[in-house]
Amino acid sequence: MPSALSNLVKKEIKEMLRDPKILLGMVLMPLIVFPIMGAAINMSTSTIEKSMRTATLAVMKLDHGPMADQLIASFKALNVSLLEIQASPINEAIRNLEKTNITTLIVIPPGFTENLTSGLKGELDVYAILRSISLSEGAKASAANAPISIYEKTLVYQAVKQAFPDRKPENVLDPIAVKSYVMFRGRLLNISPEFLQGIFMSQSFGFPMVIMLLLISAMQIAATSISIEKEEKTLETLLTLPVRRLSILAGKLAGSIVVAAAGAIAAIIGVNFYAASIFSFAPAGSVDLAELGLSLSPLAYFLLGVTMFVTIISALALAICIAVFSENVREAQSLIGPFSLIVILPSLVLMFADIDVLPFYFQIILYLMPYTHSILASKAAFIGDYITMLRSIACISLFTIVVLYIAAKIFTTEKVITARLTLRKPKIRQ
Amino acid sequence: MENAIEIINLHKRFGEVKALDGLSFTVRPGEIYGLIGPNGAGKTTALRILATLIKPSAGSARIFGLDVEKNPNDVRRIISYLPEEAGAYKNLSGLEYLEFMAAFYFANKEEAQESILEAARISGLGKRLKDKVKTYSKGMTRRLLIARALMMKPRLAILDEPTSGLDIIHAHHIRRVIQNYVEKHGVTVMLSSHNMLEVEFLCTRVALINRGRILIEGTPDEIKSRYGVDNLEEAFMEATGSA
Numbered sequence: 001m002p003s004a005l006s007n008l009v010k011k012e013i014k015e016m017l018r019d020p021k022i023l024l025g026m027v028l029m030p031l032i033v034f035p036i037m038g039a040a041i042n043m044s045t046s047t048i049e050k051s052m053r054t055a056t057l058a059v060m061k062l063d064h065g066p067m068a069d070q071l072i073a074s075f076k077a078l079n080v081s082l083l084e085i086q087a088s089p090i091n092e093a094i095r096n097l098e099k100t101n102i103t104t105l106i107v108i109p110p111g112f113t114e115n116l117t118s119g120l121k122g123e124l125d126v127y128a129i130l131r132s133i134s135l136s137e138g139a140k141a142s143a144a145n146a147p148i149s150i151y152e153k154t155l156v157y158q159a160v161k162q163a164f165p166d167r168k169p170e171n172v173l174d175p176i177a178v179k180s181y182v183m184f185r186g187r188l189l190n191i192s193p194e195f196l197q198g199i200f201m202s203q204s205f206g207f208p209m210v211i212m213l214l215l216i217s218a219m220q221i222a223a224t225s226i227s228i229e230k231e232e233k234t235l236e237t238l239l240t241l242p243v244r245r246l247s248i249l250a251g252k253l254a255g256s257i258v259v260a261a262a263g264a265i266a267a268i269i270g271v272n273f274y275a276a277s278i279f280s281f282a283p284a285g286s287v288d289l290a291e292l293g294l295s296l297s298p299l300a301y302f303l304l305g306v307t308m309f310v311t312i313i314s315a316l317a318l319a320i321c322i323a324v325f326s327e328n329v330r331e332a333q334s335l336i337g338p339f340s341l342i343v344i345l346p347s348l349v350l351m352f353a354d355i356d357v358l359p360f361y362f363q364i365i366l367y368l369m370p371y372t373h374s375i376l377a378s379k380a381a382f383i384g385d386y387i388t389m390l391r392s393i394a395c396i397s398l399f400t401i402v403v404l405y406i407a408a409k410i411f412t413t414e415k416v417i418t419a420r421l422t423l424r425k426p427k428i429r430q
Numbered sequence: 431m432e433n434a435i436e437i438i439n440l441h442k443r444f445g446e447v448k449a450l451d452g453l454s455f456t457v458r459p460g461e462i463y464g465l466i467g468p469n470g471a472g473k474t475t476a477l478r479i480l481a482t483l484i485k486p487s488a489g490s491a492r493i494f495g496l497d498v499e500k501n502p503n504d505v506r507r508i509i510s511y512l513p514e515e516a517g518a519y520k521n522l523s524g525l526e527y528l529e530f531m532a533a534f535y536f537a538n539k540e541e542a543q544e545s546i547l548e549a550a551r552i553s554g555l556g557k558r559l560k561d562k563v564k565t566y567s568k569g570m571t572r573r574l575l576i577a578r579a580l581m582m583k584p585r586l587a588i589l590d591e592p593t594s595g596l597d598i599i600h601a602h603h604i605r606r607v608i609q610n611y612v613e614k615h616g617v618t619v620m621l622s623s624h625n626m627l628e629v630e631f632l633c634t635r636v637a638l639i640n641r642g643r644i645l646i647e648g649t650p651d652e653i654k655s656r657y658g659v660d661n662l663e664e665a666f667m668e669a670t671g672s673a
Contacts, residue, residue: 007533011519018521018562232517237578240481240511241534242503414484418444 004243005251012255016225017262026217026263034270055143056081058097058105060088065113067122074151094127103129104144116155124148205351207378212347213267214308215315215371218260219336219343222316223323225252227332230324236417249320249411256316300381303389310393311374314400315343317407324410324419346372350379370399432495434459434586434618435480440489442475442642449475450486451642457620457635459494459585462612464633465622466666472642473622474514477590480620481511493586510584512575514591514622520564524555524574527563528581535582549581552607569600576604580611589621593628601625605632626662636662638669645669 016022057080061068075082083102085093090107097105107125116122126144160169180192189196229235238248296304319336326332346369355363355376366372377392410416435457442450450472457463465473478484479491482502491498496505518527528549529542536542550559553573555566563571572593579587592608593601605628612619623629629636630650637647646653646669650662657668666672 004534007530011522011530014526015519015521232520233513233515234517234519236478236481236483236513237511237516237575239483240506240509241531242507243534244503417478417483 005247005254008243008248008251009254009258012225012251013258015228016221016255016259019224019228022221022224022259026221026259027266030263030267030270032270034267035273038274055104055139056083056100056102057144057147058083058085058093058102060085060093060105060107062087062110063108063112065117067113067116068108071108071112071151074154075147078147078150080147090125090127094129097129098131103131104142105129106144106148208347208351208375210264210268211308211311211371211374211378212343214260214264214312215343216340217263217267218256218312218315219319219340220333221259221263222252222256222319223326223332223336224329225256226320226323227326227329230326231328239416245411245416246408249407252320253313253316256319257312260312260316296381297384299386300384300389303386303393304378304381307374307377307389307393307396310397310400311371314370314396314403317400317403321403321407321410324416327420342369343371345369346375350375370396431459433457433492434461434494435463435620436490436492437476437480438490440476440479440491441487442472442479442484443487449642450479450489452489453639453643454489455637455644455647457618459618460612460616461634462608462619462621462632464629464636465620465639466624466626466629466636466662467622467639468670471639473639474590475642476639477511477588477620477622480586481509481588482506483511508585509588510579510582510586511588512579512590512592514594516575518563518571518574518578521562523562524553524559524566525550527574528559528578531578532581545581545583549577552580552611553577554603569596569603572596572600572604573607576607580607580617583615584617586618586620589619591623592621593623593625601628608632626666630662638666640670 017027057075059072059075059082061072061084072082072084085097085105088096094105105127107127109123109125112122112124126148128142130138156173157169160167160172164172180190180195182189182191182193182196184196226235229238239245318339322335322339323332326335346366349358349362349366350372355366355372358366373392373395377389377396380386380388380392410419433456435455437456438454440450440453441448453472453476455463465476467473475484479486480493480498482498482505485499493505494508496508498505518524519530522530525546528546532542532545532549536545550556553559553570553576555570555573555577558566558570559574563574566574576589576592579589587608589608593604596604608619608621609632611617619632621632633650635647635649636653638645638653646656646665648656653662653665654660657665659665659668
């Protein structure tokens with residue numbers, strides 16, 4: 001015979017993973033929606049790039065000097081799709097161009113060559129022809145910027161070369177080469193501070209994000225699990241079975257952990273696909289993080305595991321305590337909503353800032369929120385700050401013990417059946 | 431002989447609301463005892479106390495000599511409780527639901543299997559037991575739940591409105607199942623109902639309660655003759671002063 005606890009856990013997992021709302025909302029949606037979002041953004045970016053590549057420029061040459069010819073030759077050398085149009089009044093030329101797919105008209109006014117050769121600024125008039133308001137249309141309209149900029153650099157190189165024939169133009173233009181080194185945790189690393197900051201950024205964002213997703217989905221699952229039982233009155237039957245009430249609570253917690261973990265893994269995979277599609281936090285180049293002393297040590301892994309375990313247990317127990325006051329799933333979700341703030345606030349704040357740099361009163365508020373300590377522990381893991389990790393684990397464990405005690409109290413009394421959240425009407429004195 | 435149920439001066443308050451106000455009665459083993467009364471009379475509260483879900487504010491309730499407040503775990507081993515309008519786990523099949531429930535009562539696999547076969551017979555759901563509960567009609571779900579409540583041969587089955595909301599055919603099936611099961615296994619049944627026909631058909635004794643106390647108790651015939659009426663419905667109206 002399976003033990004009562006394993007029987008309960010199996011039932012919880014089956015019941016929840018077969019629930020289309022949970023399976024779709026918590027597991028399949030993140031796996032499908034995030035990659036689709038990433039692909040959609042990627043497709044839009046590709047479209048913009050493509051439209052920039054395929055943009056056709058029109059040039060009206062009103063200057064007959066060699067520099068105007070050189071500019072057009074430079075465009076052609078860059079394989080820019082170019083249409084040379086006859087000299088005509090600007091308004092008329094633009095009206096004609098509106099009927100085509102050309103988005104930019106570059107007018108080389110008289111005096112362009114003369115200005116450039118006499119040390120003055122050569123002027124160009126660029127007219128963008130917009131047909132709609134979109135990123136790709138905007139990108140097409142700015143298609144002239146890149147070839148003009150390249151021609152400009154060519155002119156500067158030529159001028160530098162003439163002025164300093166015995167020097168390399170790039171040395172004249174960029175005379176100082178900076179080699180970056182970083183002293184980090186007692187080691188001299190041959191990397192730039194920006195590179196290191198990139199790694200820290202990915203961790204600052206990554207872990208609070210994972211903790212936030214995991215906790216919110218775990219709380220929703222646990223709340224749904226208990227409120228479905230109340231809604232269907234299966235909880236009443238369950239509580240009259242010859243099984244310890246604490247086993248029922250433990251079964252709910254364990255079942256919710258498994259389902260929440262599946263949801264969190266799905267969310268992480270989905271977010272990774274999304275992030276990979278649109279941008280990358282990882283700095284360029286292949287660098288061994290272990291070499292930099294930025295990988296987790298076995299002790300840090302262990303402590304991080306303890307942190308996550310205790311954190312999830314407390315969130316689940318908290319959700320169960322709250323959901324007990326509901327009569328159905330909808331009510332439970334509404335009650336859980338405001339409590340999500342104690343997860344979301346520290347996660348969002350600590351994604352962007354270290355707690356030490358925040359105003360004192362705000363630090364106090366954050367320290368009073370239990371899940372701040374989970375995030376602090378996860379951040380400390382990467383710099384091997386075990387003291388902070390242990391202190392955070394102690395704080396979150398204390399909170400977990402209190403919440404578990406309350407949940408156990410609720411489950412071993414009739415409150416689990418009779419608890420209701422009611423707003424008492426004020427008594428009116430007759 | 432030890433009483434199946436012994437309730438003495440039972441009180442239960444929910445804040446300012448008095449749900450039970452000195453309820454007392456006894457039920458003998460093998461009886462089908464019915465609690466009837468209007469909405470809010472205290473029927474469900476009394477059954478929930480017997481099922482160890484809630485505790486009395488005062489008084490005592492014993493099931494086969496076990497105090498429900500002091501020995502709830504022992505009581506749970508010998509009772510089964512069917513709440514009013516209860517559901518089953520929608521995403522499990524009927525069979526999985528019965529297997530889940532049987533696992534709490536039977537250490538032996540053969541005994542568990544036997545009880546599941548018994549439940550399958552009681553429910554009369556046949557091949558539909560392999561389908562998920564969410565595909566069942568209300569009547570089918572109630573048959574599954576009745577089967578669950580009786581499959582482990584409890585010494586006391588507590589049934590709150592066992593046929594509530596069911597059509598005539600399903601209600602008739604469930605009444606027959608309860609009656610046959612009691613005759614076959616000598617199980618004691620405590621039920622509540624609004625359906626006077628059902629109570630008259632099933633119950634060996636009846637208690638009519640209102641505002642948490644018993645107004646009258648006896649066999650259906652005794653109650654009818656006391657008020658000189660033809661059926662329990664009229665007796666109910668007379669007893670509550672609604673006639």
